[in-house]
Amino acid sequence: MRDQEPGRPSGTERRLSTKEAAELLGVKPETVYAYVSRGQLSSRRAPGGRGSTFDAGEVEALARRNRRGGDPATGGELSVRTRVTLIDGDRYYFRGVDAVELAERHSYEEVAEWLWTGRLRPGVTFTAPGTSVAVARRAVDALPEHAGPADRLRVAVIAAATADPLRFDLAEEAVLGTARTLVPTLVAALPAAGPEQVDEGPLAHRLWARLSGWPADEARLRALDLALCLLADHDLAASTLAVRVAASARAHAYAAVSAGLGVIEGPLHGAASGLAHRLLLEVLDQGSAGPVVAEELRAGRRVPGLGHRLYSGEDPRARALFACLEEIPQAAPALAAARDIAATAARHIPLHPNVDLALAVLTASSGMPATAGETIFAVSRTAGWIAHALEEYAERPLRMRPSGLYTGPQPPQPLPEQPGDTSG
Structure with a gap:
């Protein structure tokens, strides 16, 4: 257990800067925000509105999970050999x-x-x-x-x-x-x-x-x-x-x-692109991403179509699809709305557009449903x-059988009582 920081009142949570959280997790600062976007970390604006801070306990717990599971970039998930x-x-x-x-x-x-x-x-x-x-x-x-x-x-x-x-x-x-x-x-x-x-x-x-x-x-x-x-x-x-x-x-x-x-x-x-499609239509209807993004954040929802857990930079699929859509004049309004969403949201969390947002531009500008x-x-x-x-x-059958990590009551436990049993 770490000693309490000097000058910090007893009982208050310890906060880390983005740089400190990234160093503890062994990742880039952009990846820290990616963890936030998918709900693995919570963030709070620093006093004065400069940058974000993170609960030290949450960051340390995530770092421990990543160390147990291997490479933090994979989130500690099951690894399977593949040539695809x-x-x-x-x-x-x-x-x-x-x-x-x-x-x-x-x-x-x-x-x-x-x-x-x-x-x-x-x-x-x-x-x-x-x-x-x-x-x-x-x-x-x-x-x-x-x-x-x-x-x-x-x-x-x-x-x-x-x-x-x-x-x-x-x-x-x-x-x-x-x-x-x-x-x-x-x-x-x-x-x-x-x-x-x-x-x-x-x-x-x-x-x-x-x-x-x-x-x-x-x-x-x-x-x-x-x-x-x-x-x-x-x-x-x-x-x-x-x-x-x-x-x-x-x-x-x-x-x-x-x-x-x-x-x-x-x-x-x-179904993620459907959420981005609806967001695009709202921006097109209101003429600006500001109030639409504000409402998403106010409701505690992540802005759809931004960030990807596997890419700290730009999603290459989004980049390629956006470039193709730029050749379609009718897609220009939806493309502008997508850029407005990304620029507006970047003031809160610096995340790049992902393929869901690019796919939403395609569907919204082609007369397709959400x-x-x-x-x-x-x-x-x-x-x-x-x-x-x-x-x-071509692999051994039934090899996809991970072991559960049991966290329930330790046996032996007494048999549960029957409803209405008043004996004893």
């Missing part, structure tokens, strides 16, 4: 190739093939079997109107699985065959957003017709395809870990993808989920 994606600094790589450069030069289908096999198939397109599409559409059409994207996609996956009698074959070629038909089946099962229902051509064009009733011009289709490529995988995100757990238990590919879909619906994962980002994320990430399932099928 590497995140290093403020860049990320698909099988050793810069993911942004790959996305800027290839279609989503080509990037998916690279993730699955490590080979490029120029010009490849995915085709959905008519039987699977028919079964999936009937199942999705039976859902209530208020069903969300994750609901529709989960139902579509389950329905497609029932139409595939060979789904239990976990051989690599069989799983690859499933992957190449499942992704387009998911898109085909979604209801059309306008009068046109596109079922042929690049996947981005088919998906656009499910998300927007506006005409699909080349620039917007390229932005959507780029978003699909950039989001295809991102190391062991929560949904990907769920997929690997399912695959470790030798669940078939449809079930593994369904496990991933069950996780993305949370506001901290696949839930469109979640659909794009889920369809895109299916490629990465399949890549991780393929890896896990």
